[in-house]
Amino acid sequence: MKAARMHTRAGPEALVYEDAPTPEIGSGEVLVRVRAAGITPTEFTWSSTFTTKDKKSRLPIIPAFEVAGAVEKTGPTVSDLAEGDAVYGLLDFWRDGAAAEHVAVRAADLAPKPESLSFTHAAAIPLSGLTAWQSLFDYAKLNKGDTVLIHGAGGGVGTFAVQLARWRGARVFATCSAEKAGLVRSLGADRVIDYSSVKFQEELSDLDVVLDTVGGEVLDNSWSVLRRGGSLVTIVGDAPDETAAKYGVKGFSILVEPNRNELVELARLVDAGEVKPVVDSVFPLPRAREAYESGLSGHSRGKLVLKVGNEGE
Numbered sequence: 001m002k003a004a005r006m007h008t009r010a011g012p013e014a015l016v017y018e019d020a021p022t023p024e025i026g027s028g029e030v031l032v033r034v035r036a037a038g039i040t041p042t043e044f045t046w047s048s049t050f051t052t053k054d055k056k057s058r059l060p061i062i063p064a065f066e067v068a069g070a071v072e073k074t075g076p077t078v079s080d081l082a083e084g085d086a087v088y089g090l091l092d093f094w095r096d097g098a099a100a101e102h103v104a105v106r107a108a109d110l111a112p113k114p115e116s117l118s119f120t121h122a123a124a125i126p127l128s129g130l131t132a133w134q135s136l137f138d139y140a141k142l143n144k145g146d147t148v149l150i151h152g153a154g155g156g157v158g159t160f161a162v163q164l165a166r167w168r169g170a171r172v173f174a175t176c177s178a179e180k181a182g183l184v185r186s187l188g189a190d191r192v193i194d195y196s197s198v199k200f201q202e203e204l205s206d207l208d209v210v211l212d213t214v215g216g217e218v219l220d221n222s223w224s225v226l227r228r229g230g231s232l233v234t235i236v237g238d239a240p241d242e243t244a245a246k247y248g249v250k251g252f253s254i255l256v257e258p259n260r261n262e263l264v265e266l267a268r269l270v271d272a273g274e275v276k277p278v279v280d281s282v283f284p285l286p287r288a289r290e291a292y293e294s295g296l297s298g299h300s301r302g303k304l305v306l307k308v309g310n311e312g313e
């Protein structure tokens with residue numbers, strides 16, 4: 001098969017489009033013919049991208065951990081998926097990804113693709129949608145009527161988080177650059193704060209929940225805007241117990257996990273028109289390097305997606 005692979009631990013400049021062995025599938029797994037793969041520009045800074053769970057090198061590697069495609073073959077014990085099923089899902093971070101014509105996936109990590117979406121748009125959902133879902137609902141327990149601040153609201157995770165928080169009935173505050181303010185407002189934010197000209201920590205207080213997708217000073221300045229008993233979830237930094245205790249809040253530093261039930265629920269919301277993936281650009285697989293480099297500019301509006309093959313989107 002064709003794949004975008006990397007033979008040394010490096011950045012996107014080391015990606016090469018080349019032939020690679022079609023993956024073998026084991027028990028409980030399926031072989032997916034990839035139609036589209038969602039990327040996260042920072043993947044090459046994650047050690048999991050280059051190693052197995054027990055820290056052994058797995059070079060050469062194939063990146064991109066979000067897939068939409070069709071089941072081509074099912075392995076032993078797989079009874080809930082069949083050849084030809086259109087699926088989407090988040091892949092195991094410690095295995096080869098979906099920047100290829102085929103990928104081996106645990107069947108339990110896949111769900112039926114939202115019917116109303118193309119493969120390229122479906123591939124933009126799993127990592128961002130699940131991260132936003134798990135942060136807001138599984139960890140922060142966001143409720144109707146709560147107030148929530150979402151940092152990086154114009155990015156892959158942020159665009160989902162704004163929509164999911166609005167769907168839940170929360171009052172949504174969001175930080176992003178001025179260029180993305182219109183987009184973020186259109187997704188359901190009640191108030192958008194341009195981080196380059198306004199200090200959110202001087203404007204907001206007594207919030208129920210903060211979701212941090214930016215880290216650094218943004219994270220450091222977020223604790224003080226919560227009410228006592230509120231929750232801070234960061235997906236990019238640490239949330240030390242001592243800091244949480246000092247502010248009388250709950251702090252969570254999370255790593256998203258595959259979850260079929262949550263993908264089913266996200267697909268239902270998408271098909272009902274409640275949430276939509278925001279796709280910045282679609283690149284053909286041979287231009288994977290360009291896709292990652294464009295993402296690293298740090299100013300994508302939503303997700304970057306690789307289109308695999310010549311069929312329609």
Ligand SMILES: NC(=O)c1ccc[n+]([C@@H]2O[C@H](COP(=O)([O-])OP(=O)(O)OC[C@H]3O[C@@H](n4cnc5c(N)ncnc54)[C@H](OP(=O)(O)O)[C@@H]3O)[C@@H](O)[C@H]2O)c1
Nearest residue numbers: 042131152154155156157175176177195235254255256299
């Ligand atoms: N822990 C996990 O499970 C998990 C899961 C998914 C992603 N991540 C990580 O989370 C981070 C975000 O992921 P993503 O896919 O959403 O990335 P992304 O699409 O690049 O979005 C990041 C957004 O942050 C905005 N931003 C930059 N500086 C900011 C600031 N000071 N205040 C507010 N917004 C700012 C950027 O746009 P503008 O500056 O143009 O507004 C951009 O829209 C990445 O580092 C990724 O690796 C972690």
